[in-house]
Every structure is written in C-alpha cells, then in structure tokens.
Amino acid sequence: MTPTRLATALRHHTAALAAAAATTDPDARVPTCPDWPVRVLVGHVGQAHRWAASIIRTGPSAVPDPFTADPGSPSSWPAWLSSGAAELIDAVSTSDTPVWTFFGEGPATFWLRRMLNDTLVHHSDAAGATFSVAPDLADDAITEWLELLAHPVTATLKPDVTALRGTGQTLQLAPDDGPGWHLTRTPSGISWTRDSAPADATLAGSLRDLLLVFTRRLPVDQVRLTGDRALIDHWLAHSAA
Known part of the structure; x- marks a missing residue:
C-alpha cells in the first residue's frame, strides 16, 4: 500500500463516514459500538486523526478520550472530519524522520495506515449494511x-x-x-x-x-x-x- 493509496483511501472513507453519520440522530447509539452515540463515534475519528498527526509532529501523548471530542453540529461534521484527515496526511507527507509508534520508532506512514484501518471499521459502524470497501x-x-x-x-x-x-x-x-x-x-x-x-x-x-x-x-x-x-x-x- 503506497502512501498515495493510503491517503486517497483515508479521504474517501472519512468522507463516506461523515455522509453516513450526518443522516442519523447524533444521540442514537451505534449498534456495533453500543457504548457510543453517533456524535462520539464521529468525535473519536476526527480526534484520532488529529492525535496521530500530533504524534508525527511533536511526539507521543496520552490517548484521548473520545467523549471529550467536540465535532460540532452534524452539519459541520463533513468539514471537521475532512480537516482532521487532511492534517494527518500533511503531517505524514512532510515527515522525514522516524516517529513514535506503539512498537518503537517507525515511519510516519504507520499512522496513516493505522488511522485508515480504524476509519474503515468506524465507517462500517456508521454505514451499516451499505458499507463497501475495495478488496x-x-x-x-x-x-x-x-x-x-x-x-x-x-x-x-x-x-x-x-x-x-x-x-x-x-x-x-x-x-x-x-x-x-x-x-x-x-x-x-x-x-x-x-x-x-x-x-x-x-x-x-x-x-x-x-x-x-x-x-x-x-x-x-x-x-x-x-x-x-x-x-x-x-x-x-x-x-x-
């Protein structure tokens, strides 16, 4: 998976998650994440993208609590999520040194891949039966x-x-x-x-x-x-x- 493929896919699935989430009640529970309402699911994804970008730029920090994220009103979710994905992609594209990962230092693309795959799964949480993904x-x-x-x-x-x-x-x-x-x-x-x-x-x-x-x-x-x-x-x- 090239960085370009990962970045393109992150943009696509972030936008698709936003579109699916924006059509539901923000306080409705997510069936496949029953402890989270839709608002928290959205908040987690945007928060995680920004957290990963900050790791690449400034080093590790505590894993943020998704219940503290503020994605704004549902009408702003697409732009807010898109901005977080763009921030991560930019951080990866401008990094030229190893960065912290859970398993020691590694390339910044570790976080692009990790956040894409996290976003894929949460896109399925938001979209349900309509979720699709390239093989x-x-x-x-x-x-x-x-x-x-x-x-x-x-x-x-x-x-x-x-x-x-x-x-x-x-x-x-x-x-x-x-x-x-x-x-x-x-x-x-x-x-x-x-x-x-x-x-x-x-x-x-x-x-x-x-x-x-x-x-x-x-x-x-x-x-x-x-x-x-x-x-x-x-x-x-x-x-x-």
Missing part, C-alpha cells in the same frame, strides 16, 4: 490487524490477547476474492502466513465480510464456517478491534 483495502486491514495481534508488545497494551496463545490450534481465513491467511496459536502468541493450508476452523467469504466478522461488526453466520466453531468464537472474543 485491496479490506485485505490490508486484515493483514495489519494480524500484524498487531502477533506483535509481542501488543499483550502489554491489550492483555486479553494473551488468551489467544495456544498449543498449535489453527484457523484459516479464506476470502473469495484474494489469497487467504493461515493462523496458528502457539504458546508464545499467534503466528500467521499467507497461504491456504488446512486448519481446525475456517471462515470463508468476501474480503469485506471477513473483515467485518474479524472486527466483530458482523456475526459469524454472515460468512461460511467449517470446523471448530468454539475455536472461532474464542478467537473473536479475545481479538476485538
């Missing part, structure tokens, strides 16, 4: 989430992922429209490869639907499941995005 973006969002889950530092940030450790149990994500992922639960954490080896449990479907099931935005019965259902349920219970 290459859905593929990269699943891949990035597996990279995050497999990183040793993640267990210190999200202790629940230690429950994904195992004794060789395997899962397969098998998209209809691209190569799959083969996941193994090991005593030290998860490992994964891009192949279609046999597995104890398999989820198959479109990349869009696999992404939404994987991030618990769709129920498992929206894709095709074969093998050990309890293994899938356990994975989803401890790997929430």
Whole structure:
C-alpha cells in the first residue's frame, strides 16, 4: 500500500463516514459500538486523526478520550472530519524522520495506515449494511490487524490477547476474492502466513465480510464456517478491534 493509496483511501472513507453519520440522530447509539452515540463515534475519528498527526509532529501523548471530542453540529461534521484527515496526511507527507509508534520508532506512514484501518471499521459502524470497501483495502486491514495481534508488545497494551496463545490450534481465513491467511496459536502468541493450508476452523467469504466478522461488526453466520466453531468464537472474543 503506497502512501498515495493510503491517503486517497483515508479521504474517501472519512468522507463516506461523515455522509453516513450526518443522516442519523447524533444521540442514537451505534449498534456495533453500543457504548457510543453517533456524535462520539464521529468525535473519536476526527480526534484520532488529529492525535496521530500530533504524534508525527511533536511526539507521543496520552490517548484521548473520545467523549471529550467536540465535532460540532452534524452539519459541520463533513468539514471537521475532512480537516482532521487532511492534517494527518500533511503531517505524514512532510515527515522525514522516524516517529513514535506503539512498537518503537517507525515511519510516519504507520499512522496513516493505522488511522485508515480504524476509519474503515468506524465507517462500517456508521454505514451499516451499505458499507463497501475495495478488496485491496479490506485485505490490508486484515493483514495489519494480524500484524498487531502477533506483535509481542501488543499483550502489554491489550492483555486479553494473551488468551489467544495456544498449543498449535489453527484457523484459516479464506476470502473469495484474494489469497487467504493461515493462523496458528502457539504458546508464545499467534503466528500467521499467507497461504491456504488446512486448519481446525475456517471462515470463508468476501474480503469485506471477513473483515467485518474479524472486527466483530458482523456475526459469524454472515460468512461460511467449517470446523471448530468454539475455536472461532474464542478467537473473536479475545481479538476485538
């Protein structure tokens, strides 16, 4: 994923999220984020873009509370969200040194990719059944989430992922429209490869639907499941995005 592709996609999905959110009651609860009203969902996305931009420019700071964000009135949401995305894209494009990430110093594009994939998922929260995503973006969002889950530092940030450790149990994500992922639960954490080896449990479907099931935005019965259902349920219970 080139920086240009990431930036174009961030602009698109930020605008699409704004359009979907602006047609709903700002105080209505988001079904897939039931603790958040729509206003907080919008506030979180715009706040997160600005937070990531500030990390690139001035260094790390505390993760902001989405309930403190002020996106303004619904009529101003599109412009406010667009401005935050533009701020992040500009920060990335003008950065020429490594920046802080959760996993040590890395390129500024880490934050462009991370915020795009966060925005993708929250666009689905706002849009519901009308959500659509290009296959290459859905593929990269699943891949990035597996990279995050497999990183040793993640267990210190999200202790629940230690429950994904195992004794060789395997899962397969098998998209209809691209190569799959083969996941193994090991005593030290998860490992994964891009192949279609046999597995104890398999989820198959479109990349869009696999992404939404994987991030618990769709129920498992929206894709095709074969093998050990309890293994899938356990994975989803401890790997929430």
